[in-house]
Amino acid sequence: MDSRSWTSTCSGGTHVVGESRVPIKQGGDIITARQQGRALAAQLGFSSADQTLIATAISEMARNILVYAKVGEIIVRPEHNGKAGITIIAHDAGPGIPDINRAMQNGYSTSGSLGVGLPGTKRIMDEFLIVSEVGKGTTVTMKKWKT
């Protein structure tokens, strides 16, 4: 069964869009993650404006990883749950966020930045879930559906 579906995928010539994982360890990785997200969004048929929103959301989360947790990972994958969409997961095993409600407020920043990354990203995505535990790390799972 497995080998059959694999063969048909290959011989059919249709490229199956899959998941990609980008480790975030340094500044350049943010660009890689952003590009991966944009490329997948384009393959899924998102409009150019949406591709930019998706890429920007990825930048925000990847930069948070780099600044606050030092290392982590961005996963982008297609979503075929009846409707087409994209899922982005930003995960790190960093210090975690002590007060998520506060972190989700506009203007709250512990690094002297604008403090809009988390609340703003939530605004531009359709679904946004943040789970964080002090000493354990932070995981943001977000989705955008094709309109």
Place this chain on the structure above:
Amino acid sequence: MADPRQPRTTLALMREMGLTEEVVARRKAFLEFGAEDVERLRGLHDLAAQYADGVIEDFYSHLLSFEETQKFFTDPAILARVKAAQKQYFLELTQGQYDAPYVEDRLRIGVAHERINLPIELYLGAYNFYLRTVMLRLVEGYKNNPEQSTATLGSLLKLVFLDMGLATETYLFRRERTIREQQEAIREISTPVLPLRERLLLLPIIGAIDPPRAQQITTQLLQSIRAHRAKVVVMDITGVPTVDSAIANHLIQTVQAARLMGATVIVSGLSPEVAHALVRIGVDLSAVNTVGTLQDGIEAAEQLLGYIVSKAGDTGTSHNPAGS
């Protein structure tokens, strides 16, 4: 060994690569490398000591019979030294201690190979020969106990893969670091501040901006504003691949610092889509004077400075005294 600073360098490298005790323990767990393996390898030590010289001889005659590897050993003194180091390495495989100093030692091997630019496929190929040479002797030594022979071979394979993983990872890590350093060096020299006209500076930014670079750009810009007594600066970010809220924050701060020195900054090259995304995220770009293209930026700057910009033809008519 000749360089007393060497061990410290590897220790720092180990930290940089994030090879904590925990991480190493995870790797061993993944390889299912446990106490029995340690025991088996230790049990192999006497036998290994007996055939060490033979293995090393075979190994180097193999390396010397190939052009690719031969060239690393043209100096007999070097050959003698690496043979001695190789023997030590060989005996360490069965010494029964596979803790932090052991890992550090494997990294040192990776560093040494990367430094001489030994291609990774030669490293792996040579390791394969080495392993086969050892295998023959191990099977021979344990011929009365085939079960023990297989089990020990399994333990040896686990350790060898741990070693190869560490050594190749060191390779990659050092290469990546070199590339990073080169990129940084290029970036440092690639943020020129160009005087375009009197009182007008152009600051084209190419490549990603991160906090240290943002700081460097701001400092350089402020110095140039003073040196040229500039009134207007066009900061072109067409070549900046990512603009998110943190980068926008740096831009805003640079603009504000320049304003304190009496200069207006015009930011060009921010694509409308990126600007729109930033605004939706909640970045307040109102303090920043943005225009589409570099051309727009220069025109806006000239207007601010009071230059009359008009087409050559228009200038011709209005300044032609004979026309009146």
